[in-house]
Amino acid sequence: MDVVLATSMLQVGVDVSRFGLMLVVGQPKNTAEYIQASSRVGRDARRPGLVVTLYNWSRPRDLAHFEDFAHYHATFYRQVEALSVTPFTRRALDRGTAPTYIAALRQAAYEHSRNTDAQHVDLYGELAQQVEQRLLERADRVGGQRAQDYLTERIEALKDRWEERRESGGVLGYRKEKKKDTLVTGLLHRADGSRWDELTVPMSMRETENELNLLLPGGGNFVDQPTNGGPAWHFGAAGGKDAEGTGGEGGDGGAQVDADEYGDAAEAAGKGRR
Incomplete structure (x- = not known):
């Protein structure tokens, strides 16, 4: 194929070494997405890549990036948005x-x-x-x-x-x-x-965290769905009787979760449960 049409989902791990030219239509909403998507070309040292960004004059975001094009691209790693991580927990x-x-x-x-x-x-x-x-x-x-x-x-x-x-x-x-x-x-x-x-x-x-796969049946509240022979869904305080048998020897089933990880309200609720 000579041309591949793709959405922004191209950024999530497409690794085709022969891609050499990319046309980005419109400025993506965040810088991290822009970097990830545009890095899909030129992935082979023997084949240089070229990225062309096509702005729309009627979009304020595109106009702002066009006016500051050189500086933004010279420093766009500094423009990457902060991650939504609660610090110092x-x-x-x-x-x-x-x-x-x-x-x-x-x-x-x-x-x-x-x-x-x-x-x-x-x-x-x-x-x-x-x-x-x-x-x-x-x-x-x-x-x-x-x-x-x-x-x-x-x-x-x-x-x-x-x-x-x-x-x-x-x-x-x-x-x-x-x-x-x-x-x-x-x-x-x-x-x-x-x-x-x-x-x-x-x-x-x-x-930073292990992956977790969830299989949820469609229709209605998944908590009320049959469990196919497994234990019924139940929510309770971590580290108590609810956690018994889930971790096994050497597991995390009985580990006590610090209530203050989740804020003062959760801490107060945790104290009430205990």
């Missing part, structure tokens, strides 16, 4: 503390920057304290004392694990590598579907 800190803290500490000084410098970073020195203070001040501005306490807890747990890895012997690096005759043990490990711990670092925003 426990679950957000589970995912973000290690990459943020370690990246900041590693880049704060040259003597921390090389891979094997992970073996010698002073986690309680002046520089580490400055990095922690900057992060804790940010947490306090965004979420108050509770957010600061959560972040302090995560940083202390991270430092404890870091020290444990040092004491386990060998040469410790930020990542695993073979260096001449020395095998460098990696401090961090990628999110690969295994159990997430204090030293897990996501390499993509798609790794």
Whole structure:
């Protein structure tokens, strides 16, 4: 085929190496969508790609982008919209503390920057304290004392694990590598579907949470539909009797969910249930 007509759904993972020319009709609603869609061409180093954006003079959005075309395209990674993530909750800190803290500490000084410098970073020195203070001040501005306490807890747990890895012997690096005759043990490990711990670092925003597939029958309220022999639908407080038997040994079925993850109203309701 010489031409492929597509909607904006083209952005979600189409990887055809021979695509070389794209005509974008109208400016997409957000920058992330624009970047994702336009990156579908020129995916082969031997075949350069060209993207042509066709604006509509009667649309104010298109006119605004036309007038600021050069600057917008020179800086459009800075224009990507913020993600709708609630900062400094426990679950957000589970995912973000290690990459943020370690990246900041590693880049704060040259003597921390090389891979094997992970073996010698002073986690309680002046520089580490400055990095922690900057992060804790940010947490306090965004979420108050509770957010600061959560972040302090995560940083202390991270430092404890870091020290444990040092004491386990060998040469410790930020990542695993073979260096001449020395095998460098990696401090961090990628999110690969295994159990997430204090030293897990996501390499993509798609790794922040596991995927969950839901199969819902059509028509009416799905909660009232037959369960085909399975247990009936039931909603209740997490961590109580409702969760028994769902996680099994080593699972999360009996894990207590912090009510304050969901706001003061949910916290009050959770206390009432307990």
